[in-house]
Amino acid sequence: MKELRIKGSYQHHKELKAAQGIKITAQGLEHAIAGTQLHVVGPDDDLEDLKDEAMQDMKNVMSRIDKTGEGVCVQASTLGSLEALLEFLKSPAVNIPVSGISIGPVHKKDIMRSSVMLEKKKKEYAAILAFDVKVTPEARELADELGVKIFMADIIYHLFDQFKAYVDNIKEEKKKESAEEAVFPCVLKILPQCVFNKKDPIIVGVDVLEGIARVGTPLCVPTKEFIDIGRISSIEINHKAVDTAKKGQQVAMKIIGNNPEEAQKMIGRHFEVEDELVSHVTRRSIDILKENYRDDLSLEDWKFVLKLKKLFKIP
Structure with a gap:
């Protein structure tokens, strides 16, 4: 372990036990991997077997x-x-x-x-x-x-x-x-006594029957040939704005039309209070959920996504 810059010859040993450090000279050491086993080939040893054993760690x-x-x-x-x-x-x-x-x-x-x-x-x-x-x-x-x-x-x-x-x-x-393309799965039931505005925008109280209602979610009415009625623009619970509402919660929400050039659908004309509102999922929106929001949905929510796939006949 002497400093290598000090001139002097190495001491050669046939055997070493519990040495603090040693220098080894051999051909091909530049190809050796630090931390692998070192084998000494004896006269009765098979070289190829030892090579295989030496490579086993790697x-x-x-x-x-x-x-x-x-x-x-x-x-x-x-x-x-x-x-x-x-x-x-x-x-x-x-x-x-x-x-x-x-x-x-x-x-x-x-x-x-x-x-x-x-x-x-x-x-x-x-x-x-x-x-x-x-x-x-x-x-x-x-x-x-x-x-x-x-x-x-x-x-x-x-x-x-x-x-x-x-x-x-x-x-x-x-x-x-x-965020704009991600569609969380949900089914909403309009509370008949909580229809505050029938159109432009639709403002209603709803009961979240399944899934997660989220601001930005596009909604449609499956019982009326899947007619699109707009996107959730805001959600309130006890007069406090929130981004999401989960199954079992009753909330107030505002729904605005998807296309400003088209007249928004109206409660009582295009669909009824009794009709359930469902998030309009697509193959693309489901893929985005899987890739970026997998942990945001519970196992029950993912099972509901499978139900919506069948409802919308998504392959």
Whole structure:
């Protein structure tokens, strides 16, 4: 363990036990993976069998890569730390898919591999979780250019916290972008004694029979050939404005026409107080819910979405 700049010859040993540190010289060491097993080939050993055994650790790690090809890229300083990080990411509480792994500093080739996620429209996975490794200046520059995020930490939990905050931010951005097209499932029953305005706009009290009534939801009347009556523009509970109302709640709401150039449908002319109002879902709106609002709906709400698919004959 002497400083290498001090001139002197190495001491050669046939056997070492509990050494603080040793230097190994061998051919092809530049291809060795830090943290893998070291085998000494004896005169009676089969070289190919030992090669297979030496590769077993790496094969075990490679088996944890997501088969779909979608996920983050993970890099660590040694095989042991890589295994620990992969085990953490695979745990049910975390559950982050991994599409690629590497050991050592982050290079340009690692950035290129991660950028494939951008082509697959998986921006949240165009990221590298770098655990206790450095990032080359060239790799950092290319990452900024392509839009690949690099998260660095020497503590696994810190790495996860950084990535989770990043993913949450992307989800919020997607929600904002798709807010107008997202249609939450609901069935509303007009309260006969609470019809405050029959048209331009329709203002009524309703009972939410199923699902979630949400501001912006387009409504139609299935019993009247699915006639569209407009969108929910506001919801009030006890004279307080809210964005949503759930099953079992009675609320007041204002409904305005979808097309300002067309006359709005009227209660008593185009549909009756007894008719139920249903959110007008489409294949597109359901896909948006699945992608961006999956956790906002309960299991019961998703079952109701299936009922609406049948009602609107959506494939």
